Amino acid sequence: MRRRHLTILDDSASVSRSADLDDHFHDQCGVFGIYGHGEASNLTYLGLHALQHRGQESAGIVSTDGEQLYVHRAMGLVQDIFSEQQLQKLPGRIAIGHVRYSTAGGSHIKNAQPFAVDYAKGSVAVCHNGNFTNEADLREELEQRGSIFQSSSDTEVLVHLVAMSHQVGFEDRVVDALARVEGAYSLLFLNEDTMIAVRDPRGIRPLCLGILPGNKDAHVVASEPTAFDLIGAEYVRDIEPGEMLVIDAAGVRSVRLPVKAEPRMCVFEYVYFARPDSHLGGRSVYEVRKALGERLAVEHGIDADVVIPVPDSGVPAAIGYAAARKIPFEMGLIRSHYVGRTFIEPQQSIRHFGVRLKLNPVEPVLRGKRVVVIDDSIVRGTTSRKIVKMVRDAGAREVHLRISSPPTQWPCYYGIDTPTRRELIASSHTPAEIARYVTADTLGYLSLEGMLGAVAGEGGDPTGYCHACFSGQYSIAFKGNANHKRQMRLVGV
Ligand code: SF4
Numbered sequence: 001m002r003r004r005h006l007t008i009l010d011d012s013a014s015v016s017r018s019a020d021l022d023d024h025f026h027d028q029c030g031v032f033g034i035y036g037h038g039e040a041s042n043l044t045y046l047g048l049h050a051l052q053h054r055g056q057e058s059a060g061i062v063s064t065d066g067e068q069l070y071v072h073r074a075m076g077l078v079q080d081i082f083s084e085q086q087l088q089k090l091p092g093r094i095a096i097g098h099v100r101y102s103t104a105g106g107s108h109i110k111n112a113q114p115f116a117v118d119y120a121k122g123s124v125a126v127c128h129n130g131n132f133t134n135e136a137d138l139r140e141e142l143e144q145r146g147s148i149f150q151s152s153s154d155t156e157v158l159v160h161l162v163a164m165s166h167q168v169g170f171e172d173r174v175v176d177a178l179a180r181v182e183g184a185y186s187l188l189f190l191n192e193d194t195m196i197a198v199r200d201p202r203g204i205r206p207l208c209l210g211i212l213p214g215n216k217d218a219h220v221v222a223s224e225p226t227a228f229d230l231i232g233a234e235y236v237r238d239i240e241p242g243e244m245l246v247i248d249a250a251g252v253r254s255v256r257l258p259v260k261a262e263p264r265m266c267v268f269e270y271v272y273f274a275r276p277d278s279h280l281g282g283r284s285v286y287e288v289r290k291a292l293g294e295r296l297a298v299e300h301g302i303d304a305d306v307v308i309p310v311p312d313s314g315v316p317a318a319i320g321y322a323a324a325r326k327i328p329f330e331m332g333l334i335r336s337h338y339v340g341r342t343f344i345e346p347q348q349s350i351r352h353f354g355v356r357l358k359l360n361p362v363e364p365v366l367r368g369k370r371v372v373v374i375d376d377s378i379v380r381g382t383t384s385r386k387i388v389k390m391v392r393d394a395g396a397r398e399v400h401l402r403i404s405s406p407p408t409q410w411p412c413y414y415g416i417d418t419p420t421r422r423e424l425i426a427s428s429h430t431p432a433e434i435a436r437y438v439t440a441d442t443l444g445y446l447s448l449e450g451m452l453g454a455v456a457g458e459g460g461d462p463t464g465y466c467h468a469c470f471s472g473q474y475s476i477a478f479k480g481n482a483n484h485k486r487q488m489r490l491v492g493v
Helices: 039-048 085-089 134-146 154-164 170-178 226-231 268-273 284-301 315-325 348-358 382-393 431-438 450-456
Strands: 007-010 029-035 060-064 069-075 094-100 115-119 121-133 185-189 193-198 208-212 214-221 234-238 242-248 251-256 304-307 334-335 359-361 372-377 399-403 442-445
Touching: 007 251, 029 039, 029 121, 029 185, 029 193, 039 060, 039 085, 039 094, 039 214, 039 226, 039 348, 060 121, 060 154, 069 121, 094 121, 094 185, 115 154, 121 134, 121 154, 134 154, 154 170, 154 334, 170 193, 170 242, 208 226, 208 304, 208 372, 214 226, 214 242, 304 315, 359 382, 372 382, 382 399, 382 431, 431 442
Parallel strands: 007 069, 304 372, 372 399, 399 442
Antiparallel strands: 029 094, 029 214, 060 069, 060 094, 115 121, 121 185, 185 193, 193 242, 208 214, 208 234, 242 251, 334 359
16 A cells, blocks of 8 residues: 555644634735755744734645655644644655635635645645636536545645646646646645745736745745745745746756736735735835825825824825825824734624724824825725724814725635625725715725826836726636635626
């Protein structure tokens, strides 16, 4: 009988979905990988910690000692999942890790990543940030051919495709499997001795390469370079759209995927998802957010006494807006950082507690003032309504809401957790109607052109971004997946 190569140390399943007290779109995942370091698992743990903002429901690490893969996954936050003892059970010089906030697939340990399986040629582990838009078709085809799935996640489809490939080498199997999937993906693969990092042909989700100084063979890959800072790694470059990096004993090799497409990096990474201390596509996220605020000030300037952000994500845009309008910037709302995302279940009936738990007004900043409140987006409008009321109840004379992105009118099918179109308030209401609903004196959204101009920067190309959730211009048709049956309208390419 063939020897099994996987040692799986999963905690017992915990099926509670973490509460989400924000009215935001949510990134699905963050990925981190390291090749060639004696403390690969410990560094992956730290990298995942730095990427925790990209997913708080589950996390996992797979390592290899050159002989076999070791897996640990669990529901919860990185710091709660991995103890020193757990990390010691993940030996070897290569590791990949994942933090997850579910989109495709439900919230369950079965869907936690990395996925790892034994197959005829050895073992393989995969972690994925994104969403395969043709997952339903592929799953049906594979099931008809006898595949048995352990999870409802689209990523498992890819694992089956790698295992069933008729190609011989690991790299060729991965390329073969990728030829079948469509959609958004930043992926890390691991077998016993090789790590592969790959970004989809449009580069919708970010992925970057770094190196550990003094360990010139120690290469790191992460969703955002902010994960490199924590472990002292140096950022080398973004992995290109459609590029695959094969990292093994021979070094790093770049391979181009055969599919060609126009780049479509997710513009929402700049607006909200990425950490402000990251840089993506050669641009500082913090600087881009400030520029979004400056453009917003040009498009929707108003006389006021104070500019306040909805913290934390609204802070850089508010700084930019205040500077451009020459209005004092103040912290009129204070965020509590001690409210865990697992505090309560996100039921509509109690969701309003969440806003007060997270934010509290600073009355001396607001009393008697004309206040501009800067936020990055409005999804359902329920949170904005509570924030405006909070500011007004604290004594503000006028409340003017400014949003550093255009109205979010369309769901995302490329790896972001979004409500249905009907739940998006801007899909069925004008800005004036939304202003009335949230009880703001005025409301101004940044235009699509303004947002793209700020993201691209002076002389940059504003066409290389996905903005489907604002414009409805989807670049890849969504064909549905097992748990995610929403329909889309393919408007643009
Ligand atoms: S639809 Fe929106 S959130 Fe989704 S990838 Fe495009 S810009 Fe990003």
